[in-house]
Amino acid sequence: MTADPARELVRAYFPGARSENGGRLRSEMDAILDHWFRWRSGRFDDSAPAGGLIAADAPARHGDRLGSRLLELCDALTAETPTFSPRYIAHMKADLSLPGLLGWFAAMLHNPNNSSRDASRVGSVIETEAIGALADMLGYDPLRAQGHFTSGGTVANFEAVWRARYRLDHWLALALHIAETTGETLDPFAAAHMGWERFRALRTAHAVSDDVLKSCSAAASNPGDVWRRISRSSGRDYLGPVMLAPGNRHYSWSKSANIFGLGAEAMWSVALDARGRLDLADFERLVDRAQAEGRPILMAVAVAGATETGAVDPLDRLYDRMDQWRAERGWRIWRHVDAAYGGFLRGMLDGPSEAALAPQTADALRAMGRSDSITIDPHKLGYVPYACGAFLTPDAEHYAVSAFDAPYLDRPELGDGKWSSTLEGSRSAAGAAATWLTAQTLGFGAEGLGALMAATVRARQAFEAAVRDAVPEARFLPVDSNIACFSLARPGEGLSLSNARTGAVFDHFQRSPHFAVSKTTLGADNAALIAGVLAGHDGRPDADAGMLVIRCVFMNPYWSESPVTQDLLPGFVDELRGALIAAEPARAA
Template identity: 65%
Template sequence: MSLSPAAVVAGAYFPGPRSENETWVRGEFQAVLDQWFDWRKSLFADDPRLVGPADRLSPGRLERREILSRELAELCEALTAETPTYTPRYIGHMKAEVSLPALLGWLAAMLHNPNNTSREASKVGTVIEAEAIAMLATMVGYDPARAEGHFTSGGTVANFEAVWRARYRLDHWLSLGLHIAEKTGEPLDVFASAHMGWTRFRELWAEHGLTDAVLRRCSAAIGVPADIWRRIGRAAGRDYMGPVLLVPGNKHYSWSKAANLFGLGEESLWAVGLDADGRLDVDDLERLMRRAETEDRPVLMAVGVAGTTETGEIDPIDALHDRLEQWEADRGLHIWRHVDAAYGGFLCAILGGPDEDVLSRASASALRAIGRADSVTIDPHKLGYVPYACGAFLTRDRARYAVSAFDAPYLDRPELGDGKWSSTLEGSRSAAGAAAVWLSGRTIGFDP
């Protein structure tokens, strides 16, 4: 009996619930270790040995090794009490078996311990990260030549990254509107200014001869927020209550954290109603946008979810884009669109293949629309079968990836190339997750 392509992949690229691939996996683990040890021995062959044969067998060292072996064995035994996610008996949620390409890629990179904060600290890991991000970008429908992104510790931080960038963009536009209102004495239209778009921004920038220094004096992200909000309220003729986040009513807890951490306040988190199937109601989304406009509260971000935490539902992301793109076309109002695809993003790999019919038409259409979003969160450590912790944040292009500039002279060295340290919320980031995704993409692939 011939095996299906899926069975061939599963049989080759997973350890097997009864360790069916044990012999081969042992060999690959040993090969990784052999290469690592050989590299360490040969790179600086003339360096003196710090530990001689006699020292290695001294009673003190042997005793220390025995202690380590004993404690390691205890740790390994303790870990057998963890949930056995590898077995077909386990029908779990979001967490599954780790694939062999991911495990081996993670192991190989972890042994070298590269820190993807900069090219200096991770000469190879940063290149692997860029290539792996391009693979994920292709899968979700972005142009890999234009998309930007990086790996995070998980979906929560990736969602924070989206808020950070959406705030950066909104702050630029609203700061410019505030400056013009204060300069001319004309009333400030908070909602229109906060959503003006980069084309209008550049036109007004040139028209008023603005500089970065001038704009910084009107920025709530750079200056004293309370003072800037007071000035916005005075220019608008009513108290300014700050921006709002529009998220589905079944929102992930990370959005409440984001509202707290970015100083927006819990009240700024406006829950969009759900339909009978637990998916975002686009008509209710528009109702909240109109309410925000009436109250002069900018929409920092509108969020759709691909794979809700509770039920795995996929919001009508295509309809969300259609509605917001209509606002852009009719009124020139640009609202940041983020897709939280931490759980379901890898379902995009099904699209266009022989098994697409396992998805409803609505879900397939929604997944195809992810590439229209400004930014996307996706977790390889869920349906990518990659070891924890490995999330990813993607943007459609470099402009949407932009964030506030930071100064770190010890890292800011042009001769080393572009590092991600200044554009990531996390400072140090392991390259192990990126390597796991990279090897998965080169073997299993992220397509049907």
């Protein structure tokens, strides 16, 4: 590799901010189309000739219409946000890689449906290999790991809830049957975390059949009746399981509590510490509360790359504590890491790229392989087209979930299909192919995508240093990745004044043709973080409970180019200073 691997990778595997690789991309897409045309025309010798299927004047009558409407569509799409540009630092979107584009395009032409091997004989194999490549990067054994591609992180998170419920429901159902037949008092919390080894031993000892187990299952029978029986066997009202997730969680977790019928109350929010990460002391407090109330923990969620700030929760210390509970108390609580954004940062480990990370962030990412399940979005830092998420588990036992019948898809001679174990029925192979080709070319390791991740972190560091030097009002949040968040506050002033100033500057950038940024408001879950930022400039909390911050996401690959940084950073700083000056009269008014 060269002294600057990220720059070489960007030049080799991305279109270029000004389409510098346009000719190469066009050539590769032409080659894909030529290959597809040859395959179609030569696939069957007895195919009907095209002239027998298409009227002679069809191209004249309809071809012109198609061409004009296609041009109309292309013209309309030019009004889309130019997220390919390094000037766009607003949200988790950037340019697509060449492997991502070409892999997606090649598979899309064949249109395989990864619901089964019958509908996707090649696409399903590509999916398995792509999942293996992701598993290897995330710390799982690629030969044992299981998973599949989804339409995004939201569905991948739902897949985790589904499997965690499957496991908890089995364990609790068995314990309920034993309590009802022996008269022993049921402890729902301990029973729901017993583990598969104890489950199998107890099931064998009590000779429990599938039908009996189903009759005690809230998922397989009547949940209202099962909860009533749990209440009777435990001697207290059973209020159902809870999920523990940090205050920086994605909105999909609240959706999951609604969709799976848990209720909003069952979503217990873990407080965040002064750096915006999951607070371990509060997590332990909530576990103690759940045990005291007899409410099983369906799953414990941690975040690697929070949507708002890019924060990485302390997975290593969290899992150390949960391992201790497992050893001392026999509790097996499902642990899921939502790494939709930050999962690819793990590619930085075990090489020179790791130096761009703080040691505690590297330790947290290294612990990811100890999770029971992982969500990751290749359509974010994997630079492949939407919509492409993935859900992974370390092995088949963790991947197991409720079985459903679909006789028209039952083709055992073709191998196992994913249709019975995915929430989505039809699933395109295009995202899997895009991820597969990215893994085969750019690569997910420290000298491939990991080097590019390191470049995005360094770009954020350079941005923060430049803004700090030129704008003393800038108050940056603690950071773990490539997202920079800052408010604009002066010493000793109240939060409402700094929020007004920050809001006015953001409004300027909303109108600016030069740069795109985003904003977010840190709420009550970030109380410790807000207090720490205010303390740094003797700021005062007042009528405003939340802190407004400007948010800049440095995932665009072209920030690895020195000319881009040297050109754009001074321009951004100048515009920020001008917006700050202009904001004062508006704020005073």
